[in-house]
Amino acid sequence: MNILLLGSGGREHALAWKMTSSPLVRRLICAPGNAGIARECEVVALDAADHGAVIAFCRAQRIDLVVVGPEAPLCAGIVDDLTAAGIKAFGPSRAAAQLEGSKGFTKDLCKANDIPTAAYERFTEAEAGKRYVRARGAPIVVKADGLAAGKGVVVATSIAEAEAAIDMMFGGGLGGAGADVVVEEFLRGGRRGEAFVGRSRNVVGLAQILGEALRAFQARGGLARAEGFDSGSGQVVDDAGAERRLRSDHY
Numbered sequence: 001m002n003i004l005l006l007g008s009g010g011r012e013h014a015l016a017w018k019m020t021s022s023p024l025v026r027r028l029i030c031a032p033g034n035a036g037i038a039r040e041c042e043v044v045a046l047d048a049a050d051h052g053a054v055i056a057f058c059r060a061q062r063i064d065l066v067v068v069g070p071e072a073p074l075c076a077g078i079v080d081d082l083t084a085a086g087i088k089a090f091g092p093s094r095a096a097a098q099l100e101g102s103k104g105f106t107k108d109l110c111k112a113n114d115i116p117t118a119a120y121e122r123f124t125e126a127e128a129g130k131r132y133v134r135a136r137g138a139p140i141v142v143k144a145d146g147l148a149a150g151k152g153v154v155v156a157t158s159i160a161e162a163e164a165a166i167d168m169m170f171g172g173g174l175g176g177a178g179a180d181v182v183v184e185e186f187l188r189g190g191r192r193g194e195a196f197v198g199r200s201r202n203v204v205g206l207a208q209i210l211g212e213a214l215r216a217f218q219a220r221g222g223l224a225r226a227e228g229f230d231s232g233s234g235q236v237v238d239d240a241g242a243e244r245r246l247r248s249d250h251y
Helices: 010-019 052-060 071-075 078-084 092-099 104-112 124-138 159-170 213-215 238-246
Strands: 003-006 029-032 063-066 089-090 120-123 141-143 153-156 181-185 195-200 200-204
Touching: 003 010, 003 052, 010 029, 010 195, 052 078, 063 078, 071 078, 071 092, 071 153, 078 092, 092 104, 104 120, 104 181, 124 159, 124 181, 141 159, 153 159, 159 181, 159 213
Parallel strands: 003 029, 003 063, 063 089
Antiparallel strands: 120 181, 141 153, 141 181, 195 200
């Protein structure tokens, strides 16, 4: 199987490393890739934002499957365009990618379907957002609605900090990602994520994702306290267990 992997970050490096170990993979190409990914497979200068160029490359190189890593091309509909061109692609459609591309869309979806989520409001101008912050108090969370490369969320511990975040977002500090803003309730507690791969009504669960357990790698002459979950059982593990899991092939 010839596979094209789109992306250039750590996520794509991990995917490239794992995919090259599969006996099903005859050739793996990453675009645009990076120096680390180049140690795992071929890299080519190809812009994922140019869907026509990606499709032409796939046809010229007889690509059997395209794996899309970054959110931006997914939200731009690259999977839809590849599918329409008869090229198999792994990733959500433009419609499904809205769950990642718009925090407001996802919050509204949760609200409409009685999925528990923090109390929130959406805003298209700064003053209304600030009035909401003053009414709710701090701590409070301010989020740019769109994709912001991991920089779109501010956990504000004071009203002044929240108002400054709102001004920054509406002032263009995050580009178009901050054209709409979500302000939501601050929730205190642990964090647990679960990853799934699905098609239609068929869903397969992947290993549980342990964000909090990363604290196990904080150096203190040993391990910092890690409150995570065992990826197989879902149970809380001790420091040593967290380290073993994080060093395993699951991660």
